[in-house]
Amino acid sequence: MKVPSSETQETMHKEARSSYFDLPALDLSVAFPQATPASVFPPCTSDYYQLDDLLTSEEQAVKMKVRNCMEKEVAPVMTKYWEKAEFPFEVVPKLGSLGVVGGTIKGYGCPGLSITASAIVLSEMARVDASCSTFILVHASLAMLTIALCGSEEQKQKYLPSLAELKSVACWGLTEPDYGSDASALKTTARKVDGGWILEGQKRWIGNSTFADLLVIFARNTATNQINGFIIKKDAPGLQATKIENKIGLRMVQNGDIIMKGVFVPDEDRLPGVNSFQDTSKVLAVSRVMVSWQPIGIAMGVYDMCHRYLKERKQFGAPLAAFQLNQQKLVQMLGNIQGMILVGWRLCKMYESGKITPGRASLGKSWITSKAREVVSLGRELLGGNGILADFLVAKAFCDLEPIYTYEGTYDVNMLVTGREITGIASFKPAVLSQRSRL
Numbered sequence: 001m002k003v004p005s006s007e008t009q010e011t012m013h014k015e016a017r018s019s020y021f022d023l024p025a026l027d028l029s030v031a032f033p034q035a036t037p038a039s040v041f042p043p044c045t046s047d048y049y050q051l052d053d054l055l056t057s058e059e060q061a062v063k064m065k066v067r068n069c070m071e072k073e074v075a076p077v078m079t080k081y082w083e084k085a086e087f088p089f090e091v092v093p094k095l096g097s098l099g100v101v102g103g104t105i106k107g108y109g110c111p112g113l114s115i116t117a118s119a120i121v122l123s124e125m126a127r128v129d130a131s132c133s134t135f136i137l138v139h140a141s142l143a144m145l146t147i148a149l150c151g152s153e154e155q156k157q158k159y160l161p162s163l164a165e166l167k168s169v170a171c172w173g174l175t176e177p178d179y180g181s182d183a184s185a186l187k188t189t190a191r192k193v194d195g196g197w198i199l200e201g202q203k204r205w206i207g208n209s210t211f212a213d214l215l216v217i218f219a220r221n222t223a224t225n226q227i228n229g230f231i232i233k234k235d236a237p238g239l240q241a242t243k244i245e246n247k248i249g250l251r252m253v254q255n256g257d258i259i260m261k262g263v264f265v266p267d268e269d270r271l272p273g274v275n276s277f278q279d280t281s282k283v284l285a286v287s288r289v290m291v292s293w294q295p296i297g298i299a300m301g302v303y304d305m306c307h308r309y310l311k312e313r314k315q316f317g318a319p320l321a322a323f324q325l326n327q328q329k330l331v332q333m334l335g336n337i338q339g340m341i342l343v344g345w346r347l348c349k350m351y352e353s354g355k356i357t358p359g360r361a362s363l364g365k366s367w368i369t370s371k372a373r374e375v376v377s378l379g380r381e382l383l384g385g386n387g388i389l390a391d392f393l394v395a396k397a398f399c400d401l402e403p404i405y406t407y408e409g410t411y412d413v414n415m416l417v418t419g420r421e422i423t424g425i426a427s428f429k430p431a432v433l434s435q436r437s438r439l
């Protein structure tokens with residue numbers, strides 16, 4: 001057999017590759033004619049126990065406004081952006097025009113919603129796309145809320161109105177490469193100089209940071225050794241934010257590694273209300289309730305998709321919904337969702353009546369997230385091969401839940417926060433063996 005020359009081989013290779021990459025995108029309506037993809041979002045079918053009755057008419061109106069926008073404006077484009085791991089800037093003005101950004105914050109152009117309405121905004125976003133929900137969580141429930149709770153009157157007036165309209169975007173930087181769960185030990189420093197502060201250090205995983213106009217950053221005051229908070233502007237000299245690539249979940253969220261080399265922050269941009277790590281807990285008390293509603297929304301969307309898909313696709317001459325095993329999985333998912341909503345709703349009510357504690361919020365986040373993990377895993381099974389295609393939502397939701405299981409305190413660390421509260425004993429640090437074992 002005559003072996004082609006290396007030049008001919010190279011040409012053949014190129015031709016084969018170019019014809020492969022020139023193929024049109026798979027037309028799902030031809031490939032899987034029985035099933036409607038997630039760009040046409042399925043109706044909401046998960047409110048089996050009519051938990052909507054727990055909401056006020058205002059909360060129900062907010063829910064429907066966000067749901068309509070997400071189903072019509074975000075669902076048709078989300079797979080494309082998720083696949084490319086790009087942020088969907090085209091939907092930002094649409095989310096801004098909903099008038100819900102800023103959640104519970106009153107005044108300064110913010111909506112002043114109830115905590116339940118604010119949580120429902122996030123769950124309705126997560127039902128269709130968890131990346132959009134995380135974008136708003138970081139921007140509003142972390143960054144804006146820190147300014148609202150810990151900022152000066154001038155800072156609130158200056159920054160909150162444009163953040164509420166999404167004319168500017170913020171991020172929130174606590175985690176560092178060496179300090180994740182152990183965030184209170186963070187090493188970024190803030191040194192006082194004439195007229196301001198010099199920040200030095202690194203942050204990791206910071207959502208929205210590659211394009212945020214404002215960066216809320218926590219750093220250790222070199223004089224007091226306490227944690228302080230600062231607002232850094234996007235173009236500050238010495239500031240660099242690089243996108244973290246190759247994420248398998250929340251792919252539209254632009255998480256960044258931030259490096260600060262001698263970044264100058266004027267006195268007017270130090271947050272006067274952050275004087276110790278405990279001050280961040282005012283913000284986390286709200287945001288941990290908020291983040292609990294993201295898995296609720298994700299689970300609802302997955303259930304809705306499975307409910308439609310099982311009726312549309314047939315095997316053995318019957319719709320998939322007709323098989324007992326599939327019905328059992330669907331009902332298990334539905335049962336989980338009823339329980340998750342009830343716990344999430346109770347967290348909101350306890351917050352409103354001043355009864356929320358770190359342990360209660362942490363148990364809510366951990367438990368709800370673990371039940372959602374079960375839901376997305378069952379959903380992935382139910383869709384068979386299409387359960388690994390982003391076009392049918394479930395695979396995407398399956399992946400998106402993983403970072404939520406980890407951020408705002410991992411499942412384990414949140415469980416230990418509750419464990420400390422109910423036993424009075426903190427178990428975060430391993431016991432140091434002071435004596436040699438006799439065994």
Ligand SMILES: Cc1cc2nc3c(=O)[nH]c(=O)nc-3n(C[C@H](O)[C@H](O)[C@H](O)COP(=O)(O)OP(=O)(O)OC[C@H]3O[C@@H](n4cnc5c(N)ncnc54)[C@H](O)[C@@H]3O)c2cc1C
Nearest residue numbers: 172173174175180181205206207403407408410412413428
């Ligand atoms: C997609 C994404 C977005 C994020 N966005 C932001 C953001 O916008 N801003 C921000 O500041 N941070 C953000 N984070 C960071 C996030 O909060 C941290 O990833 C999280 O706190 C966990 O820290 P780590 O990744 O360093 O894990 P580690 O702390 O290294 O934990 C690894 C494992 O060890 C376990 N573990 C750790 N300590 C203990 C302990 N004491 N006892 C028992 N088990 C323990 C954990 O549960 C986990 O299973 C984001 C993270 C992700 C993945």
